[in-house]
Structure formats: C-alpha cells, structure tokens
Amino acid sequence: MELTGKTIVITGASSGLGRGLALALSTRSNRLVVTARRGELLETLAAEIRANGSQALVRVNDATDSADCQRVVDETVTHFGPIDLAVLNVGGSPGVVMGETSVDTVLGLMRLNYDSLVNYLVPLIAVMRDRGGIIAHTSSPAGMFGLPKSGPYSAAKAAGRLLLDTCRIELAHTPLRFVSLYPGFTATEGLKTEEVPSPRLIISKDRAVKEMLWAIERERSHHIFPKRIAWPIRLGRMLPEPMRRWVLQRAVPAAPSRTR
Numbered sequence: 001m002e003l004t005g006k007t008i009v010i011t012g013a014s015s016g017l018g019r020g021l022a023l024a025l026s027t028r029s030n031r032l033v034v035t036a037r038r039g040e041l042l043e044t045l046a047a048e049i050r051a052n053g054s055q056a057l058v059r060v061n062d063a064t065d066s067a068d069c070q071r072v073v074d075e076t077v078t079h080f081g082p083i084d085l086a087v088l089n090v091g092g093s094p095g096v097v098m099g100e101t102s103v104d105t106v107l108g109l110m111r112l113n114y115d116s117l118v119n120y121l122v123p124l125i126a127v128m129r130d131r132g133g134i135i136a137h138t139s140s141p142a143g144m145f146g147l148p149k150s151g152p153y154s155a156a157k158a159a160g161r162l163l164l165d166t167c168r169i170e171l172a173h174t175p176l177r178f179v180s181l182y183p184g185f186t187a188t189e190g191l192k193t194e195e196v197p198s199p200r201l202i203i204s205k206d207r208a209v210k211e212m213l214w215a216i217e218r219e220r221s222h223h224i225f226p227k228r229i230a231w232p233i234r235l236g237r238m239l240p241e242p243m244r245r246w247v248l249q250r251a252v253p254a255a256p257s258r259t260r
C-alpha cells in the first residue's frame, strides 16, 4: 500500500510510537484520525499534522470501552469515508512478577493490551472487509513466548498475535490484510529503561517508526525488529519449551520471594 492520500486511524497516538507514526504519515497528504485518552496531546498533534499538509480528526477515546471504539470507527467513516489503514497501537507493559501481583493487575494488562485491540478490530473488519485495506497491530517480541517479569504482557500480546493469525486465514478471500509489528525495546514514553537488559538494545523512536512504515507498505504479515532482537526471538521459538525455560531462568534473575 502506498501511504499517500489515505484515511488512516491510529490508536494510542498521543505519545510514543503512535504519535511518531502519525507525524511521519502527516507529510504525505493523508487523512489521519488520532485517538487516545489525553485530548490536549492529541490537539497539539493535530496542529502539527495540519501544518504538515494532512487532515486530522481527533477522537478522545478509551480503547478498553467497546462502545466508545465502535463510535470512533463510525465517526471516522462518516467524516472521511472508507478507512484504508488502521494501526492498533494501544498498549503498555509495567514489569509484573507472578506471585507478587494481583488478579486486577493481570487482568488490567489484558484489557490494556488485548481488549484495546479487539474493541477496534471487530468493527474495523466489518467496515473494511469488502473494500480492503490494512489493519496493523503493534504487538511485541514479548508476545512470542512467556518472558520473566512480563507474564501478563506476554500473554496479552500473544493472544492478539493468535487472533490476527486466524484473521489472515479466515479473511484470506477478502482484500483485507493484517500486519503484526513486533518492535524491540524502543525509546518512548512507555519504555521502562530499568527493565531493559542492556541500553545497547534500545532503538530510537524514529528508527522504529521507519521499520513499521516499511512493513505496512509491503503488507508484511509479521515484522520483528531490529535484527539483533529478531534472531534471538526466532531461535527461542524454535527451541523446545524446557530448553527455552532453562535459558530464560539463567538470563533473568529470579524475583525475591516475599515469604522467605
């Protein structure tokens, strides 16, 4: 897909990767719908988008509220017409250690990372399946297998990954395509740098945005980046689970137990 003159919805656009993507796409005469909860940040983003020559529609939205997401999809179609691309990008990952957390925290991360995807995915498929387009999801390498200190986040991103795998099969006969993006550690407002094993693993937001645009334009089903993250993840997925567990137990020190 050539990303010029298109109607594009970006969720989680008030900061980080979503904001970076919106700004990169704003120089190509697009119609951009930017959503998140922090309205003031979206308004300053919209001003930058318009200054760069694109149209902007701001929708303050809680992506964990299904009715509110349906409203945004409906209002986008009313305002701009058919949607060409949606980048479903809401998510986040505070480090959580199982055994040291609560039910509410674990389920809250599922709502933030999985419900926020589903709440847009279902209404978007309904309006995009006949005409086609691309639905992209900002997943994570953490969703490839269960990682220590990221269990609920890994589980939620894995659920989203599997759901899109099914979409690719069931909707293969339609012109709708699905792109799963797996950014490595990226310097955004959402990254907890203290949880990154080495600062050398962190890439810039601009680099991540370029990788995401590259994958969307080529309609890649899956894009893990950068390469120094992609290879260990691919290797890890090929290992039998007991061997992967052995490696990860040694790579990440065990959390201190409260009971000892």
Ligand SMILES: NC(=O)c1ccc[n+]([C@@H]2O[C@H](COP(=O)([O-])OP(=O)(O)OC[C@H]3O[C@@H](n4cnc5c(N)ncnc54)[C@H](OP(=O)(O)O)[C@@H]3O)[C@@H](O)[C@H]2O)c1
Binding pocket: 011, 012, 013, 014, 015, 016, 017, 018, 035, 036, 037, 038, 039, 061, 062, 063, 064, 089, 090, 091, 092, 093, 112, 116, 138, 139, 140, 141, 182, 183, 184, 185, 186, 187, 188, 189, 190, 191
């Ligand atoms: N940075 C990384 O290293 C990295 C690596 C892999 C994957 N990712 C994924 O990339 C995506 C973007 O993360 P980021 O690093 O750019 O972090 P970020 O700057 O914290 O961006 C998260 C965005 O999601 C929005 N958001 C959060 N909760 C929301 C809700 N309930 N309803 C609507 N919007 C909500 C936030 O806006 P408001 O607070 O204004 O609502 C913000 O715009 C996430 O899915 C994350 O899991 C990031």
